Amino acid sequence: MISAIQSKKDLKDDEIIRRIKQNDVRIWEILQVRYYKMMEIFVTKNSGSADDAWDNFQETMAALFVNVSKTNFRLTCAFKTYVYQINRNMWLAELKRQKRRPIRVYDNEDNELADIDTSDELVEKEYRIKLIEREIEILGENCRKIIKLYYYLKKSMKEISLEIGYSNDANAKNQKAKCMKQLKAKLGHGRI
Amino acid sequence: MEEFNHISLFQDYLIGDLNPADKTTFELRLKEDKEFSDEFNEFRLLEQDVEEVTARNEAKFELKSKFNRDLVVDDYNEGDDLGELATPASTRTIQIRRWSIAASVLLIAVFSFVFWPAKNIDKPIVEFLDSDSIPHLAKNVSCNELDSIYNRALIDYNKAENDLTTQLQNNPKGSDPLSRKFRKKLRISRDQKQKVLKEINLARSQKCSDAIPFDVEEGFILDTTMLEGY
Numbered sequence A: 001m002i003s004a005i006q007s008k009k010d011l012k013d014d015e016i017i018r019r020i021k022q023n024d025v026r027i028w029e030i031l032q033v034r035y036y037k038m039m040e041i042f043v044t045k046n047s048g049s050a051d052d053a054w055d056n057f058q059e060t061m062a063a064l065f066v067n068v069s070k071t072n073f074r075l076t077c078a079f080k081t082y083v084y085q086i087n088r089n090m091w092l093a094e095l096k097r098q099k100r101r102p103i104r105v106y107d108n109e110d111n112e113l114a115d116i117d118t119s120d121e122l123v124e125k126e127y128r129i130k131l132i133e134r135e136i137e138i139l140g141e142n143c144r145k146i147i148k149l150y151y152y153l154k155k156s157m158k159e160i161s162l163e164i165g166y167s168n169d170a171n172a173k174n175q176k177a178k179c180m181k182q183l184k185a186k187l188g189h190g191r192i
Numbered sequence B: 001m002e003e004f005n006h007i008s009l010f011q012d013y014l015i016g017d018l019n020p021a022d023k024t025t026f027e028l029r030l031k032e033d034k035e036f037s038d039e040f041n042e043f044r045l046l047e048q049d050v051e052e053v054t055a056r057n058e059a060k061f062e063l064k065s066k067f068n069r070d071l072v073v074d075d076y077n078e079g080d081d082l083g084e085l086a087t088p089a090s091t092r093t094i095q096i097r098r099w100s101i102a103a104s105v106l107l108i109a110v111f112s113f114v115f116w117p118a119k120n121i122d123k124p125i126v127e128f129l130d131s132d133s134i135p136h137l138a139k140n141v142s143c144n145e146l147d148s149i150y151n152r153a154l155i156d157y158n159k160a161e162n163d164l165t166t167q168l169q170n171n172p173k174g175s176d177p178l179s180r181k182f183r184k185k186l187r188i189s190r191d192q193k194q195k196v197l198k199e200i201n202l203a204r205s206q207k208c209s210d211a212i213p214f215d216v217e218e219g220f221i222l223d224t225t226m227l228e229g230y
Helices: A002-010 A013-021 A027-045 A050-069 A079-097 A120-137 A141-152 A157-164 A169-187 B002-015 B020-032 B034-066 B091-115 B131-139 B143-169 B177-207
Strands: none
Touching: A013 A027, A013 A050, A013 A079, A027 A050, A027 A079, A027 B034, A050 A079, A050 B034, A079 A120, A120 A141, A120 A169, A120 B034, A141 A157, A141 A169, A141 B034, A157 A169, A169 B002, A169 B034, B002 B020, B002 B034, B020 B034, B091 B131, B131 B177, B143 B177
């Protein structure tokens, strides 16, 4: 099995993308074999432990899956660089969340990664996502349910009202607005 | 209150629930009222981020079982332009590879038995299974294959227990070494059956969203009175 995975190390970037889009069960092990060490080195060089690297790897793979699955996804650099970039932004965002953002970031010494985008904008986006994720976790159960039904499962207000047991979809809409207001307030910026 | 109404209004606009007149008013206000327009853009950004968060959470949940921390990784070295598989493996990597090879052999044996039963009809699947190997096995087979393995294991264990029980029944009060040996085998078989089937059940419940737990005791034919006095 492992040799089978290793034999896939020459997979072309577009083949990897195609297999991620298809959620091919083997592609995730191949990605782990190919890129985990690279990702771990970045995290451990930048104040993280091996456990942090493992957690960050899983977060990175989830983000990768979501991004690649989008219909408008286009790879504009080497896939390896793309993976490194997400892992990097994700970890720097986590350090910021923990208020441990380093003054200097130590990137891997790898010529293939010379063209990474080191702008703060991408780190900020990941930071925002992390904050929202944590705030959603501590919302009430109904709010979490409504958010999942609406934003992930793309249910209509009518379907949500039926699923949760509201008397009509106006109640569901009202409840969703309250949840979003609560979330916004917890995030602590803006007027909404 | 006004803040809350804004969110409701934004939602209605984005869902398409505003009537034409309200929609026109809303769009006009977006053009003329910068503060209102900023709020609206902020809300849309929040919605996009929430959508991203929910999608990632589901992806994390789905992918969790697909990664294995002990899986061998390529020997990427910093400063090495070629990166992947460029240097000799570390000791830990070699150990993991050895373990993986052993696991692969086990998997091949199980697959061979499950999918070509005619060739292996004499070999019980339980000869290839132990409770420690189930989690690894479960990662590499489908839910249907897990079900098949469970059923085959159940049949094999029951058959083995049936045979041993019959032999004990032929010598019910025996205290000779042969009877003691049968009783001991029965105990071991029973323990192993419980452990293996429970592990498969656990693996199914973690892997298969529609898993209905099997009854581990189902078809369990061992008469425990046969073990009394042992």
